[in-house]
Amino acid sequence: xxxxxxxxxxxxxxxxxxxxxxxxxxxxxxxxxxxxxxxxxxxxxxxxxxxxxxxxxxxxxxxxxxxxxxxxxxxxxxxxxxxxxxxxxxxxxxxxxxxxxxxxxxxxxxxxxxxxxxxxxxxxxxxxxxxxxxxxxxxxxxxxxxxxxxxxxxxxxxxxxxxxxxxxxxxxxxxxxxxxxxxxxxxxxxxxxxxxxxxxxxxxxxxxxxxxxxxxxxxxxxxxxxxxxxxxxxxxxxxxxxxxxxxxxxxxxxxxxxxxxxxxxxxxxxxxxxxxx
Amino acid sequence: xxxxxxxxxxxxxxxxxxxxxxxxxxxxxxxxxxxxxxxxxxxxxxxxxxxxxxxxxxxxxxxxxxxxxxxxxxxxxxxxxxxxxxxxxxxxxxxxxxxxxxxxxxxxxxxxxxxxxxxxxxxxxxxxxxxxxxxxxxxxxxxxxxxxxxxxxxxxxxxxxxxxxxxxxxxxxxxxxxxxxxxxxxxxxxxxxxxxxxxxxxxxxxxxxxxxxxxxxxxxxxxxxxxxxxxxxx
Numbered sequence: 034x035x036x037x038x039x040x041x042x043x044x045x046x047x048x049x050x051x052x053x054x055x056x057x058x059x060x061x062x063x064x065x066x067x068x069x070x071x072x073x074x075x076x077x078x079x080x081x082x083x084x085x086x087x088x089x090x091x092x093x094x095x096x097x098x099x100x101x102x103x104x105x106x107x108x109x110x111x112x113x114x115x116x117x118x119x120x121x122x123x124x125x126x127x128x129x130x131x132x133x134x135x136x137x138x139x140x141x142x143x144x145x146x147x148x149x150x151x152x153x154x155x156x157x158x159x160x161x162x163x164x165x166x167x168x169x170x171x172x173x174x175x176x177x178x179x180x181x182x183x184x185x186x187x188x189x190x191x192x193x194x195x196x197x198x199x200x201x202x203x204x205x206x207x208x209x210x211x212x213x214x215x216x217x218x219x220x221x222x223x224x225x226x227x228x229x230x231x232x233x234x235x236x237x238x239x240x241x242x243x244x245x246x247x248x249x250x251x252x253x254x255x256x257x258x259x260x261x262x263x264x265x266x267x268x269x270x271x272x273x274x275x276x277x278x279x280x281x282x283x284x285x286x287x288x289x290x291x292x293x294x295x296x297x298x299x300x301x302x303x304x305x306x307x308x309x310x
Numbered sequence: 311x312x313x314x315x316x317x318x319x320x321x322x323x324x325x326x327x328x329x330x331x332x333x334x335x336x337x338x339x340x341x342x343x344x345x346x347x348x349x350x351x352x353x354x355x356x357x358x359x360x361x362x363x364x365x366x367x368x369x370x371x372x373x374x375x376x377x378x379x380x381x382x383x384x385x386x387x388x389x390x391x392x393x394x395x396x397x398x399x400x401x402x403x404x405x406x407x408x409x410x411x412x413x414x415x416x417x418x419x420x421x422x423x424x425x426x427x428x429x430x431x432x433x434x435x436x437x438x439x440x441x442x443x444x445x446x447x448x449x450x451x452x453x454x455x456x457x458x459x460x461x462x463x464x465x466x467x468x469x470x471x472x473x474x475x476x477x478x479x480x481x482x483x484x485x486x487x488x489x490x491x492x493x494x495x496x497x498x499x500x501x502x503x504x505x506x507x508x509x510x511x512x513x514x515x516x517x518x519x520x521x522x523x524x525x526x527x528x529x530x531x532x533x534x535x536x537x538x539x540x541x542x543x544x
Contacts, residue, residue, distance in 0.1 A: 035323070035324050035330070036322060036323050036324065036327055037313070037321070037324075038319070038320070038322075038324045039314050039319070039320040039321075040318065040319055040320075041311035041312070041313070041314040041316075041317065041318055041319070044317075044318030044319055044542075045316055047318060047543045048521065048543065051522065061419070070540055111401065156452060211332075221320055224533075232417065252526035266521070272336070274335075274511060275335070275509065275511065276512075280361065280508050280510075281505070281508075282338055283356070285338045285339055286338065286339045287331070287334055287335050287339065288334065288338070289320050289330065289331065289334050300311065300312045300313070301312070302313060302314055302320075303311055304313070309327055309330055310330075
């Protein structure tokens with residue numbers, strides 16, 4: 034081979050972390066409706082950290098342990114209380130009478146206009162994953178790419194700590210909205226309980242939906258997509274060995290073509306070998 | 311055995327690549343391999359050949375056209391190839407390279423070009439010196455020389471704040487030129503070192519543009535028919 038390039042595990046860690054830092058933030062938004070409840074939620078995900086190690090040939094693997102996946106969920110959850118609570122009127126039934134000379138007369142009835150309740154919780158999350166990647170060399174047109182392709186994996190994360198946050202925010206919202214209505218008196222606690230009993234099962238559905246969206250966001254990252262190679266290093270096929278005007282003004286560039294490139298792991302180093310024409 | 315030796319990066323260039331590079335350099339910049347006074351040059355001046363002034367002829371205000379062309383150049387990195395036979399006192403030692411050159415020197419005899427020689431011009435005003443007689447028809451006289459040299463890799467700071475790696479001759483031998491040997495050796499050592507200086511390679515730019523910023527940590531050193539360097543990624 035004309036040229037050999039070896040990168041140590043420490044060097045691969047540096048390259049990998051530079052590649053992570055260069056990833057644009059990814060986010061996705063979805064909406065769902067469960068009966069009277071509706072929710073819109075956006076998930077943003079960031080990758081960082083992790084420790085890279087190299088598995089020698091024939092495995093030729095890049096293993097990354099403890100890749101940190103962090104992010105946040107910006108949700109908006111709401112419903113019309115009137116779709117859950119019964120209609121409450123004073124008097125409960127219309128009171129009417131036929132009066133001589135006056136005709137049919139009813140006493141005025143006041144029905145409580147149930148308000149709309151909504152919360153916008155901000156829910157951070159983070160978890161680590163251990164990944165394994167295979168190395169490959171790809172023809173990128175004008176460049177050769179040393180790429181990695183992640184092996185199938187199942188991210189495991191637990192969003193249950195979000196449930197009490199959502200429930201307490203919703204209970205505070207419902208309490209606030211109902212407390213502002215005069216005359217409910219002793220009915221208030223019962224009404225709140227009615228609403229929260231209806232809402233509590235929805236939280237599990239919401240968290241399932243958010244989990245699905247996090248998984249969908251992760252799949253949009255080339256690094257974590259099992260069918261899309263992620264570029265670690267690029268080398269121009271046409272390499273400029275001596276640039277124009279060096280050392281003299283008017284000197285043409287000296288270029289050579291990198292016709293082939295291989296990559297493998299030997300002695301826990303990523304070794305690339307290139308052939309020039 | 312690990313190649314990086316505690317650094318982030320190891321890179322090596324095999325002698326086959328160095329010789330391909332010489333060919334690429336010659337193809338892109340032919341003038342660095344052909345120096346000629348225009349009557350002897352071929353192609354576009356300053357592109358296909360480096361313009362030389364005529365070689366002054368003592369006692370005249372004229373010079374004779376001459377040219378120096380590198381016909382062939384081959385580099386052998388330590389250890390020596392099986393077929394390499396260096397003339398004494400040259401030996402290919404540790405961390406050294408050998409270069410073999412075939413150079414052709416030509417004179418255009420019977421053809422003189424008037425040149426500026428300030429002092430003699432001044433004197434000439436008082437007693438005009440006739441141009442030398444040229445009885446011969448112009449014709450080229452050429453000689454081919456075989457040159458062997460050994461040297462070592464060098465690293466120097468460049469104007470971009472990085473490092474250039476290059477090669478530099480330590481010793482040279484020009485054979486079969488009789489008493490002129492030491493003169494030719496002085497002349498060609500200077501010429502070849504100037505050529506090698508023009509070929510210095512900005513190491514930080516090496517394919518490793520892929521890595522962003524690099525710092526040369528060790529090398530260059532010549533071993534295993536390769537020039538090797540070590541660097542750290544910043």
